Amino acid sequence: MLVEHGDDSKVLAGGQSLIPLMKLRLAAPQVLIDIGRISALSFIEEQDTELLLGAMTTEDALEHSDLLRSRYPILVDTSSVIADPIVRNHATVGGNLAHGDPANDHPATMVALGAGIELQGPAGTRWVPAEEYFVDLFTTAAAEEEILTSIRIPAPASSEGAAYEKYERQVGDYAVAGAAAVVQVEAGQILKTRVALTNLGTIPLRATAAEEVMRGAAANDPPFERAGLLAAESTEPWADSRGSADYKRRVAAAVTSRALRRATQRALEQR
């Protein structure tokens, strides 16, 4: 159907972003293709080396999953701050990513986790790293006739922790700034860090300078504040009703250092 209708069509997942956009006439597809009932696309499954999430898994299912709570708490952090509890009954992780909105929360988390995005189209299936999936504002690497079907997340290494921090004005709002952090500790030192940021540019931004300043630091006293400031310097926020660019950078620094602190704490608890 996507091939037949092309530009005139839109894939409808949980509808919690697309339907509001249609009401505002910001989207006016002639054809809606509802994939929300494909139950085979709704699953949370851990295999040997990775976690697999079906695109139609709801935020509510992620938020209340015992497996995620114990093994992938960053996904519980993320899903539980998206919109509000009623919206989370329908909103899906695949929709949150496929929308390509840098204000959404899962993109940064998936970039920090090094997740893979599965795209299916008439030509078959391919995997795209989350970092390459987000191309520009509302633009992803998916071709017009491809749909996002699942997400693959590498299982955490030993003594690895991850966390997501969002600062929002009120429940249901997008982030003023958000940060996803993954920290791996070995022999009392920070071995590896990955940080990605929400709503501070046209795509979820990697904060490589923050990652580098963390590397090799003592795990009992990493430079959280310094890393936060470095992350903030790399951002490109714009001024809007959520604040000036300067204010957003300050919030970016705070959420980054908080996410790093919590991720480090979780990594240390893993040992």
Next chain:
Amino acid sequence: MTAPDKTTTAITLVVNDRSHDVVVENRTTLVQLLRSQLGLTGTKVGCDTTSCGACTVHVDGRPTKSCTLFAVQANGRTVTTIEGVGSETELHPVQDGFRREHGLQCGYCTPGMVMTSIAFLERVPDPSEQQIREAIAGNLCRCTGYVNIITAIGTAGRLMDAESATS
């Protein structure tokens, strides 16, 4: 029923234990179907932008903002609205909790608050105040300041508990 053209669709859904065959415009939202076509005006439209929760109903048991679901998406599903909760002579324990604690002023948000609270208390029978606050984060009230609503949901939980203990 058959749909006359491509802009409408014939659907079947169960609303408050009653099956309905209706033809809806494809663009009709569930709340418009409930209020305008089925005459169930207990469900309110507040913001119509997925924020306020006044339109909350249960779809297959899950609280849903009925302004943010197309009626066609409810095809084959089971919907419960405030009219399907309790009766004029016997209130649902959640309605009773709101009555006892004066958990409303103008009452416009109340149907949505009640629908959210029923599903929440079925999942979390003895909630903390913090859990209640988080559970109603998607339902806005512009009168009460929420204090009596939070008390009402706590009371409702105890009433539901007492009811299930005696039945």
